[in-house]
Amino acid sequence: MIRSLPALILSLALGLWPATGITQDASPPQQGAILLADDVRLMADDRLVASGNVEAMYGDQRLQAKSITYDQKTDTLTIEGPIILRQGDSTLVLADAGELDRKMRNGLLTGARVVLESQVQLAANAMVTVEGRYSQLYKTAVTSCRICETGRPPLWQIRARKVVHDQQERQLYFSDAQLRVLDMPVFYLPRLRLPDPTLERATGFLLPSIINSSLLGSGLKLPYFIKIGDHRDLTLTPFLTNKSRTLEFRYRQAFHNGDLLIRGAVTDDDVGLESTRGYLFAIGRFDLKRDFELTFDVEVASDDAYLFDYGYSYKDWLDSEIAIERARRDEFIRGALTYYHSQRLGQSNSTLPTIVGNAQYEKRLFPERIGGELRFGAQAHGHYRSSDLRTDGADLDIWADGRDMLRFTASADWLRNWALPSGVLAEVQAGLAIDHFDVTQGGGLGLSSATEVTPSTSVQLRWPLVKSSANGVTQVIEPVAQLSWVGGSNPAIPNDESTQIEFDEGNLFSLSRYSAPDRRERGLNAAYGVQWTRFDPDGWEASLAFGQVFRNEREIEATGVPSLTDSSGLQDRFSDVLFAGQYKTQNGLTLTARGLFDDGFRATKAEARASWYNDRTSLSGTYIWLRNDPAEQRPDNVSEWSFSGSYRLARHWTGRANWRYDVARDIPVSSGLGLTYTNECVELSVNASRWYSSSSILQETTNITFTVALLGFTTKTQENSYTRTCKN
Template sequence: MIRARHPLPFVAVALGSALAFGAPLATPLAAQERGVATASRTAQAPALLVADDVTITDGSVLTATGNVEAMYEGQRLKAQSITYDRDADTLTITGPLMLDDGQYTTVLADSGELSRDLRDGILTGARVVMDDQLQLAANQISRSEGRYSQLYKAAVTSCRVCKEGDAPLWQIRARRVIHDAETRQLFLDGAQFHVGNVPIAYFPRLRLPDPTVERLTGFLTPTLYNSTLLGTGVKIPYFIRIGDDKDLTLTPFLTDETRTLEFRYRQEFRTGGIEFEGAFSDDDVRRGERRAYLNGRGVFALPQDYVLQFDIEAVSDDAYLLEYGYDSKDRLDSEISVERVRRDEWRRAALTYFHTLRSGEDSSTLPTSVANLDYEKRFFPARMGGELRFAAQAHGHYRTSDLRTDGPDFDRFADGRDVVRLTASADWLRSWTVMNGLRTTFQTGVDVDHIGVQGAAVNTRSDYTDATPRAALTLRYPMAKTTAGGTVHLIEPVVQLGWVGGSTPNIAVDQATRNEFDEGNLLSLSRFSAADRRERGLSAAYGLNWTRFAPGGLRSTLTLGQVVRDKAQLETDGSNSFSLSSGLQGSTSDLLIAGQINTQNGLTFTARSLFDEVFDTTKAEARASWSNAALDLGATYIWLPRDPQELRPGTVSEWAFDASYRLSRHWTGSAEWRYDVASDESVNAGVGVTYTNECVDVTLSASRRFTSSTILEPSTDISLTVGLRGFSARAEDKSYVRECKK
C-alpha cells in the first residue's frame, strides 16, 4: 500500500520519474500500489526501485525515502533512503541497509555508496552473512565487479554473538579479507585465530572455503591421538579435489611409535563409482617391517539391467587392522560379481577370494578361491495354474593345500580337497483356499546334483551324481479377532508334511557346515545352508504364529515351531549331519521360540531361542533397543554351547552394550561395552563425549581392547577432534544452535 497523503500527485511523480529516467513504459503490477521508478542499462535487464516517496531534483538526481527497495538481476537492496545521481551513475544509501545477492550472501551495513547495478562500491560498518552460517564483520567493505568483496580490519566467525561487545567462542581476525564469489573462497591476510579474546595462532596468509563449498582442496579437521601401543601423535587429513568427479584424501598419522600415511581415493563415473582406502606404516611395533592394508569397492550399471560390483580387502599381516583400529574383521573377502534382478528372474556370477586373520587358522586349508554361477526363473502357466520355478547353480572352490589327510577341524575330510558342484532344480507350487479360510499349498519338484572332488580323502568318494525328488503339503489357518478396546489378534497355526528322496552321499561337505533353525526355514524341506547336503525322508513341521496390534501402537509377535522326521540325518559313517547347536539333530528338532515387541515410544525387544526335550536352552540370542530423539540404547546377548563340529571348543556367552544420549542441547555422550560372561572378562569398552553448537564440534573418546593373543596385546586409545563449523556445506540440524537470553 502507498503511504502518502495525496495519492494522485504521488502517482504523477512516480510516472514522471519513470519517463525522465528512460524507463520502459510497461511497469510491474506492484508498481501500481507504491511509488516506482525504473532504470536500466538494457531493456532486457531493468532495475526496479520501490519506495514510499520518490522525488527528482535538478533533472538528474532521484531520491527515494521510506521503506526503500531496489532490485536488479536477482539482487535486492533495502534501506531507509537511496539517492541516485544519473550523472555520476551512483547510489548513495542511508542505512541501516540490507543487500541480498539472491543466492547465499546477505550484507548488513550502516551506509554505503554503490553503482547502479549494485556490483561496485563501498559499504561502511558492515556485516556479511553467508549461507546463514558464516559471519564477516568489518569497518568497511569494498565491492568490485560483483565478484570480489574486500573487507578491512575484519573478524570471521560462525558463532552466534548475543550481546554487543561480547567475544564469540572463536573468531579469526584479519587485516584484510577478500571473498571471491565466483570461486567461493576467502583469502585472509595477517590472520589471527582467537578463542574468546585470546589469540592462539597466527597465519600470514590463509585461504578458506565459504559455507557453500562442498569440495575444495585443503586441510580437514585434525585429530590428536594417544595409544598405549602406537604412542602419542596427530592425524592431519589433506583433501585434494582432483576434479568434479574425483578426489584424494591423504592423512599423515605421526606418533613416537609409527609413521603412517593413510589415503582415500574416490571417483564417480557416468554409470557408477569407485572408492579405495588404505594405509602404509613404518612403526616400532614390528621393527623392520613395512605394513599396509587396502580396501576397495565399486559399483557400475551395465547394459540390460546388469550391475557390476567389486570389493577388495588385503592386509600385510594379521594384526595390522586391529592394532590401528581400521577394522575388526578376522576373515577378509575380496569379490567381483555381475548380477541382474528382475521381477521373475535372478542371475549372478561371482568370484571370491578369502584370507583368514584368525590365530591358529591356515588360509591354505580354507576354500580361498570360490566361483559361483546362479540362475533362477519363475513362470505362471495359465493352463496348469500355480507357479513354476527353475534354478541352476555352478559352484567351485580351490585350496592351495594339497593335503590328503584331515587336520584338527573335525570335518573328517581331507584338508587339501578342491570341489566342483553343479545343481539344477525344478519346482511347481499351487495354493488354494478351502473350508472357510484354510490355506493349502502343494509343492513338488526335483533336484539334480553333481559333485566332483579333487584330492578327496581315502574313504570318501571323488564324484557323485544323483536326482532328488521332493514334495510337500502346507496347511495354514489364519484367524483374526478384534476386542472391544480395538486390539487386533492374528493367530495362524501351520503344518507342513514333506518328503525328500535319496540318501546322504559319502562325499565332502564344504558349504553346509553352519546351519541355523529359525522362523525363516521352519517350513523348508531342507534346512542345510547349501546344496551339498539335503535333508532326506519323511518330515513334519508344525508351528504357531501370533501377532497382536494394540490401538496405542504396541505390536508384539510370537512364533513357536518344531520339526519331526522319520529318521535322524546321519553321515555314512554314522555321525550327525547337523551339529549339536543347530537344534536339528535327531529325529525331533529342538523347540523354536521367537518373539518381538515394538512400542510406540521406540522400544524394541527381539529374542530367539532353542529348547531341547527337557526344555534346557541349546541356543539363545536377544536384542533390546530404545530409540527416540535424545536416546539410542541397545543391548545384545548371545549364548552358544560348546560345539567341536562348528569349531567352537568352549561355550560362548557374551553381552554387548551400545548407547548414545543427548545429555543437553549441546552435549552428547556415547558408550559401548562387550563382556565375555564365559571367561568373566571384558572384551572391549569405549566412552566418548561430544560438544556441538553452531560453530564448533569437539569430540573426546577413549577405548580399551582387553583381549590378547599370540599376535595381539591389549591397548588403550584416546583421541580428541576439534572441528570448526561454518566452513562446509550447510548443516541442516539447527537444534544445536545456541539461543540468546532476552
C-alpha cells in the same frame, strides 16, 4: 498503487539499470530493475532522490534502505542506511551507508556485515565490491557463533586485516589472520583460505585429531582434501606418532554409471614384525548394459595384526570379490569369484578354501494351463585350496588338507496356492533337483564323483484368525502345519559347505535347512508352528511364535555319522522347539528374543536384543548364548553380551558408551566412552576405547582421541536444537 507509480516512472524514464545481467554467463538475461519508495523526486541537478521504505530489486538482488540518491552525471547510487542487501538465497549484507554503481557491481559499503548461508558472519569496517564477483572486507572479524548484544566476544573468531570473498569460486582469502578463542589469540597465519558455506567440496585441510594410543604412542592426524574434479577427489592423512609414521589415503570417483572408493594406508613403525606395513580396501559398483550390475571389493593387509593395531577393521576374515548380477521381477542371474584370507591365529590359509566361485540362475514362469508358479534354477559352485596334500593334517579331522570341489545343481519346482473353506490357505509344492559333485585330492575321505537325483513334494496349511475388540485391539493367530517328503540320499561327499546350520523362523517350513545344496534333509518330515500377534491402539504391539520339526528318521551321513551338528537343534528325530518373540512400543522401545530349547528345556542357542531410541536416547544391548560344538569349531560354550548407547545429557552435551563382555571366559572384550559438546559453531569430541586380547599376535590397546571442529564452513551443525539463544 501509490508506491508503484514512482517505480514505473523511474524505470521507464531514466532506465536506471540496463537489461544485461551481473551473474554468470550461463544465467538468463535480466529483465530490468524495480524501485519502490514512498517518495521520489527529480532534482534540478539531474539527481533523483528516492526516500521512505526504499526497495530496489534487480535480478536475484534485493536492496532495502532509508533513501537512495542517483546521480546521472557520475552514474552512481548514494545509499543511506540502515542497508539490507540480499543476494540470492545464501548471502545477506547489512551496512550503515554505501555508494554503488547503478549495476550494484562496484562500490563501497561502510560498517558492513555479511551473513553467508545464515551461518558464517563477516563484520568489517568497510567492504568494497568489485565487478560483482569480489567483496573485499577490511579489518574483519569472521565467526559462525551466535553473537548476542551483551558485549561478550564469540566463542571463536578469525580476525584478519583483509578478507576477499570470491563469489564465483566461493572461496574466502584471509590476510594476516588470527584465530581467537574468547578473544584471546591462539594461532596466527599470514595467509589462510577457507571455502564459503555454499561450497561442499574444496581443496584444503580437514578436521585434525589428536590421538594417544598405548600401542602407537601420541600423535596427530591431519587430513588434506584434494578436489581433483567435479567427480573425484583424494584425501591424504598423515598420522605421525612417536612410534609410527603412517600415510592414510582415500580416493573417490563417481562415473556416469557407477562409483569407486579406495581406502588404504602405508606405515613405517616399530610395532609389528615388519617395519613397512599397510592395507588396501576398495569398493566399486557399475551399471552395465541390459540391467546388469558389476560390483567388486578388495581387502588386503600386509599382516594379520595390522588392521587391529591401527583400528581400521576388526574382521578376522578378509574377503575380496568380483561379481556381476541382474535382478528382474521374474529372473535373477549372479556370478561371483571370491578370495578369502583368514587372520585367525592357528589357521593355515593353504588348507582353507580360499578361492570360491559361485554362479546362480533363477527363472519364474506362470503357466495358465496348470496354474501356479514354475521356478527353474541352476547353480555352479567350486572352491580351491592351495595345498597339494592328499592326507588329512592336524587342523580338522574331517578335512583333507588339499581337497578341492566342484558342484553343479539344476532344479525345477511347481508351487500353487488355494483358499479352502473357513479361510484355510493351502500351498502345494513339487520339485526335482539334480546335483553333481567332483572332488579332487580328497585323500580317500569319500567319493571323487557323485550324482544324485532328488524329487520332493510338500503340502502346507495355514489358518489365519483375526479378532478385533471394541476397544480397538486387534489380535491375529495363525497356526501352520506342513508335511513334506524328499527322496534320494546324500552321497558320500565330504561336507565342505553345510558345516554350520541355522534353525530359525525363516526356515522352519523349508524343505531343507542346510545352508547349501551339497546336503538335503531326506525322507518324510513334518513341521508345525503357531504365531500370535497383538496390535494395541495405544501404539504398542507384541508377537510370539514357536514351532518344531519331526522326521521319520535321523539325518545320517553315508559314513554313518549324524549329518546335523549337536547344536543345530535338528540332530534328533524331534527337533528342538523354536521360540521367538518381539515387543515394540511407540516411544522407541523394542525387545526381541529367540532361542532353541531341547526336551529338557535347556537352551541350545539363544539370543536377546533390547533397544530404545528417542530424541535424547539411543540404547541397545545384545546377549548371545551358544552351546559348545566341536563340529562347528566351537569347543567351549559362547556366552557374551554387548551394550552401546548415547544420551543427550544437556542441550549441547552428548555422552556415549559401549561395552562388550565375554561371560563364558569372564573377560572383557572391548569398552569405550565418549563425550561431545556441540553448538552452532563448534564441536568438541573426546573418545576413549580399549580392546582386550588374549591372542599372541594382538596386543591390548587403549586409544584416546580428541577432535575439534569449527562448524559453519563445509561442516554444518547437525540440527537447529544445538544453536544457542540470546538472553534478554
